Amino acid sequence: MKKRLLSSILFLLFPIILLAQRNDGAVINGDFADPSIIKVDDSYFAVGTSSEWAPHFPIYRSADLKNWRQVGYVFDKAPEWTSGSFWAPEYYKIKDTYYIYYTARRKVDNTSYIGVATSKYPDKGFTDHGVLIAFGKEAIDAFVFNDNGQLYITFKAYGLDKRPIELLANKLSADGLKLEGEPFTLLKDEQRVGMEGQSILKKNGYYYLFYSAGNCCGIQCSYNVRVARAKNFKGPYQVYEGNPILSENSKWKCMGHGTFVKGPDGRDFYIHHAYNKESTVFTGRQALMSELVWSKNNGWPLFKPQQIIGDTASDIHDNFNTQAIGKYWQWDFRNSSPIVKQENGVLYLSGTVKPGNQTGIALTSRPVSDSFEMGVTVLNSNAALKGLVFYGDANTALGIGTQNDQVILWQVRDNKFSVLEQTPIIGKSSVDLRLELNMDKTCKFYYKQGKEDWKSLVAADSVKAISLSQWDRSPRVGVHFKGDEDLNAQFAEFSIKNTR
Template identity: 55%
Template structure:
């Protein structure tokens, strides 16, 4: 299978590792996969993560050993009718032979973040949405569900947008998992307003251990870390560990947080969470890491990283030849601003669709990048007035690309919502395919090339790498892919899409 090229050769080197991320040099699930939650079915593990403003919503990955992961699909191919944006913090739960995912999204009617729930008989497909389960003030996010000897509880973050201390709140949950019972109660309060969210609970002996994230989650100024507190009742009162944080900025990674636990078949506990790679930072987003849970003699926890061995650049190379069956390609797009139409037919991938008139980057059909240094390439097969080519897409107002438009090749940029052509060259033979290539360099610059014959021609002005540090949105990574800018009766025809990572992964 093509996705086996993404297999991660993880060495489980737990002995002697201090509770930091100093030895972790590669993510367990690389690429933008924030707020991960994990569950086990038999010998298989499933992980689901935040998709934010990318559709489809909430990517799901599967592993048989916590080492090699492959994507199986998405929770929702289409946004639930009550939602508008900000698909955050999905949380797995299993009860009565049913898989639940509690998730955060903004409500369409007023833009308030609420918590919804979907259920399925399967962990990675077939989910039915049941709508909002928690609406609480100006914001309710980051659900976590705990089964305490048959009584279900759900917890969430509240007051993050109010002028009052943030709290982790909880409530009893009905046995069917679809409604609250009784009155909410407070587990922890953040009087310093330094942030408190992404909580999960695990029990050992007489204590309930509440792990939570503090600080600023996202972007270059993030300050995330993980603290732990414990109580003899799930409702509290909770006592903080005097050695907090239990996870913090160290080694190759920074701003760890927002995780949940899973047991393997041997009964060992593991914690999946996200962090930023210090080398690629926001250009690969918050990536998923895994730590093993152990206990000190005083019965406070330690989290010890499960390191991943480095893989050379040759080990991650995806090539999709649209003249052959490609299997499932997990394209994503900015669902708020575009509605792509694409199909593989006649030895090509045809891309068209609708997008907002102010959206000058057009359609961006993209993939999650696994590192910040890569080359993408394609061949454009058709000639028309539409712009057709490659893109690195950040958001509606920030993108860069190379495209074929009639008899020209253009290097273009959208910055602050304005589109400019930075360079162009004449196509020598409009009857032949035009090959395009973009190189994303480790210093967050890019170069662009094209050819019809054997040799690449560089189109970057002055052959000087163009800085693209303006691309990343605050909470997610820019994404490479295919691009179409034109009317709905036009399309772009591509013969392949290739992404090759060009640095140590």
């Protein structure tokens, strides 16, 4: 037990592994919803939603708002008060301390509330301070604003005496860790269009309250960005007649939930998320940059649509020859406890799962394309199922793996595990596996041994991936283990090549 625990701790402490990236735009690829950004000296740090994946709240760093590299996570382990749904982290800095105000579900009642964590660094070492805001039937999407030296924390709440959704504010203590006084309303959702993901700027005597309206997530999303303004921070706020000020274009849809930062040249940018219209839920809500400008006629803000830059796919090739395991790896912490180590070109995967988990352990990465080829070499032969996985949740997944002397194509649907096809392999030599996702959202599966040609599994022609997506997050891809905890999977040469 101590050995397994040590392996888990070592996994969490490993630094980043280098990815082969092609990125010529100001965007963080893959599922990175509700982004927040902060400038530290000559660098920018962005943090985003991780939903049900651990480690929690990925952090990226950039020098120019164009080229980004993942450098860490806010939490390696879920805070004690939480049960899941790690959403909408928000950066702030007070003196020499960095703050993350974040949303998570409270373990005792499964209700989403706002917590706070602090660190002396923007990308590591965060200490959790527990729940800060527990209000109504839900309190989410924190944003902190300094009004002439008085800190306020704003948030979305509903379930308030049958009132509509509201954006509320509360005085915040000087140390950023306590509420002072009572909350008050900034803006009510009188038109019932939805209202969340707020961010505030002050310009020319006005407070501008930017917020997202509509349905945030999934194929039927309708998110867009709107604005209201007031002469006083507490309001009353006038809603802009020209709303929405940021909505879909030819490539992106359902834009929203972001924060502002000044670029290296002094221009104002808004980092926010959106779905790519081609890949939609398979790449999730990706982070984009839009430039903010101001109308000379009426003083209201505008976004330059040409500043929304498309995503560029990032390939992965990991030969496991470094001491560090890739920062891109995540897992479903609610349903599994993986044990991972890496040495001498081999990734070892084992661990335990929650009772009722029919899929097993999935160690995964965020897809950045809806068309890719993923491969790995399985080195060992035992009674565990081990190979590649396309993972939506513990009750919906599919993959290809080896088990004893068989190659197995498998699927979990409605929490039922089934073998779609199996074929014998010769001896105990290593087996190369390949999983392809095509643009029609069908998957194909291949295997080979040594210098043989690739062999296709016939049943793969009928495997559809469309059912894998979850309402608030994209499916993930990676390596898989299902078996007794005294067994393991041994992998070499993992790769993802994006084909569009």
